[in-house]
Amino acid sequence: MPMTFFIDTTRCTACRGCQVACKEWQGFGANQTRQRGTHQNPPDLNPLNYKLVRFAEYKEKGRVVWYFLPDQCRHCESPPCKEAADSYVEGAILRDEATGAVIFTEKTKQLTPGQMKDVITNCPYNIPRLNKISGMLVKCDMCIDRVRHNMLPMCVKSCCTGAMNFGERDKMLKLANQRLTELKKKCPNAQLQDPEDVNVIYLLTDDPKKYYQAVNG
Amino acid sequence: MVMEKPLRSIGAAFPSQHPDVQRKPMKSETPANDIVSSLKDQIQRLEERKPSLKEVLDPFKGIMIAGAELRAELEALPGSEMPSPDPIRLSAGVPLLADVELKKMLPDLKAGIKKMLTAVGTAFPPLKEDAARLLARADEDSDAPAVWLETLVRNEQETISELAEDMGLEPETLRFVLEQALKPYLQWLAHSLARQVEEIVWDKGYCPICGAYPDSSYLKKGDAEQEFLMAHGGQRWLHCAMCGHEWRMRRIHCPYCGNEDAESMEYLAAKETPQERVYVCHKCNKYLTCLDTSELIEKPPGDLIPFELLHLDVIAQQKGFAPLAWRHWNRMSVS
Numbered sequence: 001m002p003m004t005f006f007i008d009t010t011r012c013t014a015c016r017g018c019q020v021a022c023k024e025w026q027g028f029g030a031n032q033t034r035q036r037g038t039h040q041n042p043p044d045l046n047p048l049n050y051k052l053v054r055f056a057e058y059k060e061k062g063r064v065v066w067y068f069l070p071d072q073c074r075h076c077e078s079p080p081c082k083e084a085a086d087s088y089v090e091g092a093i094l095r096d097e098a099t100g101a102v103i104f105t106e107k108t109k110q111l112t113p114g115q116m117k118d119v120i121t122n123c124p125y126n127i128p129r130l131n132k133i134s135g136m137l138v139k140c141d142m143c144i145d146r147v148r149h150n151m152l153p154m155c156v157k158s159c160c161t162g163a164m165n166f167g168e169r170d171k172m173l174k175l176a177n178q179r180l181t182e183l184k185k186k187c188p189n190a191q192l193q194d195p196e197d198v199n200v201i202y203l204l205t206d207d208p209k210k211y212y213q214a215v216n217g
Numbered sequence: 218m219v220m221e222k223p224l225r226s227i228g229a230a231f232p233s234q235h236p237d238v239q240r241k242p243m244k245s246e247t248p249a250n251d252i253v254s255s256l257k258d259q260i261q262r263l264e265e266r267k268p269s270l271k272e273v274l275d276p277f278k279g280i281m282i283a284g285a286e287l288r289a290e291l292e293a294l295p296g297s298e299m300p301s302p303d304p305i306r307l308s309a310g311v312p313l314l315a316d317v318e319l320k321k322m323l324p325d326l327k328a329g330i331k332k333m334l335t336a337v338g339t340a341f342p343p344l345k346e347d348a349a350r351l352l353a354r355a356d357e358d359s360d361a362p363a364v365w366l367e368t369l370v371r372n373e374q375e376t377i378s379e380l381a382e383d384m385g386l387e388p389e390t391l392r393f394v395l396e397q398a399l400k401p402y403l404q405w406l407a408h409s410l411a412r413q414v415e416e417i418v419w420d421k422g423y424c425p426i427c428g429a430y431p432d433s434s435y436l437k438k439g440d441a442e443q444e445f446l447m448a449h450g451g452q453r454w455l456h457c458a459m460c461g462h463e464w465r466m467r468r469i470h471c472p473y474c475g476n477e478d479a480e481s482m483e484y485l486a487a488k489e490t491p492q493e494r495v496y497v498c499h500k501c502n503k504y505l506t507c508l509d510t511s512e513l514i515e516k517p518p519g520d521l522i523p524f525e526l527l528h529l530d531v532i533a534q535q536k537g538f539a540p541l542a543w544r545h546w547n548r549m550s551v552s
Contacts, residue, residue, distance in 0.1 A: 149266060150513050157512045162447040
């Protein structure tokens with residue numbers, strides 16, 4: 001059975017512990033950034049950030065409202081990135097049967113720039129990035145090295161609020177639906193994002209577009 | 218390595234007054250079939266994670282699966298007579314089953330004993346004949362298995378030796394076969410009695426239900442969902458070597474000698490696997506393995522944790538420490 005993340009954004013305080021823990025585990029260095037008037041930093045996913053807490057702020061009824069989205073690869077049930085890559089280089093993108101993790105391999109180096117662009121644009125969630133130094137396409141690998149040893153992905157381990165959850169798909173779906181039912185009482189627009197299609201299921205309180213344009217594919 | 222003197226004779230120091238007996242419904246919270254399939258699944262995953270354990274696990278897994286199947290059958294039975302705890306005796310450190318007549322609490326053991334003794338004989342072919350002799354004895358005397366179980370719980374070494382002599386078996390072999398064959402009944406009893414002891418403060422290193430020492434421990438996050446921050450800290454739980462009951466214990470406390478001096482206790486772990494630990498006490502020279510489950514996706518069943526941490530038994534014994542509970546898989550020649 002595939003493993004699934006359940007990300008309860010109502011518990012997320014945007015501490016970015018997951019973002020930093022991911023970088024630490026992957027051994028990535030710092031990004032040079034600058035103040036852009038937002039807490040979202042760095043501005044986008046990049047080869048040194050497979051995880052990014054996106055911030056969106058709005059003024060509603062005289063109040064500032066923040067939406068936090070710990071963004072990452074959704075590890076789709078039928079990954080469109082893999083479909084695209086398979087037609088060019090077999091084995092460039094794999095889906096691990098045991099965990100459901102979608103893995104970009106060294107073979108992504110063999111894709112031409114045009115083919116890479118095709119893979120990137122095929123992702124409904126705008127996740128893959130090109131590492132110009134290694135020449136590989138990169139993204140979250142579900143911490144497959146940890147998961148195979150029965151250990152939680154780093155972002156889940158580091159989460160101190162309970163926003164990040166991880167486990168077998170049926171257990172996570174059950175948890176997600178329980179939380180949704182509870183949340184609906186307070187937030188009628190609450191919804192789970194594409195729970196049938198992906199293995200990273202977000203619980204959102206409001207219109208998905210308010211979080212991030214590509215949040216719902 | 219020399220076998221340590223067994224450590225359980227707690228009940229003997231107290232009057233043999235039986236606790237009140239009352240009828241309690243006993244229903245498992247986990248569906249019966251799930252216990253078996255989950256155990257099979259977890260064994261398979263453990264073998265994949267640690268292929269080196271295959272040789273040790275191979276004979277025991279057949280017994281564990283037969284035991285889980287038997288437990289699933291037992292869970293489906295209607296309620297049985299269970300003792301209610303005597304808070305005074307418990308607070309004095311007397312385990313619940315210390316001097317209880319187990320026969321009153323057990324269903325007919327005939328079919329179950331046959332299943333388990335067959336499983337032991339299959340897992341360990343040299344013991345097939347011994348298992349068959351015990352089965353024949355159980356056929357002759359239907360009360361015998363319950364008496365054997367009482368003997369094990371009370372750790373009556375002399376009775377075991379007498380029985381062994383009577384049956385022409387080695388006492389250690391007899392003890393091993395009986396433990397393996399009767400453990401599912403003890404686990405079932407412990408599961409049924411767990412709720413009765415969970416409200417009681419128990420700060421002993423031995424099991425509040427059967428009085429045996431733990432064969433492993435684990436750290437886990439608190440269960441309660443917090444409104445804001447979620448605790449990552451680990452509560453320490455000890456797993457009974459005999460009945461599988463789990464009870465919470467302070468972290469800085471030696472379960473054997475009660476030492477609370479942090480300077481004279483430490484834990485050892487490989488740099489690559491900090492979640493797999495062995496806690497040692499320099500005061501009494503005992504050790505207890507411990508799995509920090511706080512960053513695990515799924516906690517392995519209590520019976521599998523000792524196997525998962527077997528390499529730490531080797532390290533601890535090499536360093537001159539002895540386990541709290543000698544098991545048949547942690548008696549090794551180490552130098």
